[in-house]
Amino acid sequence: MGWRHPLLTPVAQRSILLVDDEAELVRTLTLLFERDGWRVWQAADGGSGVEMYERVRPDIVVTDARMPGLSGMQALHILKQRDPDASVIVLSAAPDVQTAVEAMQLGAETFLAKPVDLDELREVTTRAAESADLRRRNRQVTIH
Secondary structure (H helix, E strand, O other): OOOOOHHHOOOOOOEEEEEOOOHHHHHHHHHHHHHOOOEEEEEOOHHHHHHHHHHHOOOEEEEEOOOOOOOHHHHHHHHHHHOOOOOEEEEEOOOOHHHHHHHHHOOOOEEEEOOOOHHHHHHHHHHHHHHHHHHHHHHHHHHO
């Protein structure tokens, strides 16, 4: 097969899992990401989020830090144990330095305060997806 211009090469659809107990926020973010061409999955709590992640392996997870049941922080910990390459962005309505530091220590891509700036979230998720793509490519190169 001949050389193809990178801008003309089809890009695989990116995927995102939204984990939050705030249904209205999940609806808003779903519309935003679907409009941008992402495949979107949803979960209302950390436990469901971990289960969904295992089934669909999305490129990015956006989770609320605090939810009833399994929190987003606990879900982050589980996801990173099971898949160190998981790209997780943590949101919090009650942001504090300790929670932000803990999220980053657990391996979150970033930590954003709610109400989240949609343009900032869009930028952060795009960057995180690009980083995840690079990690996958590097892993494939080292395997072959």
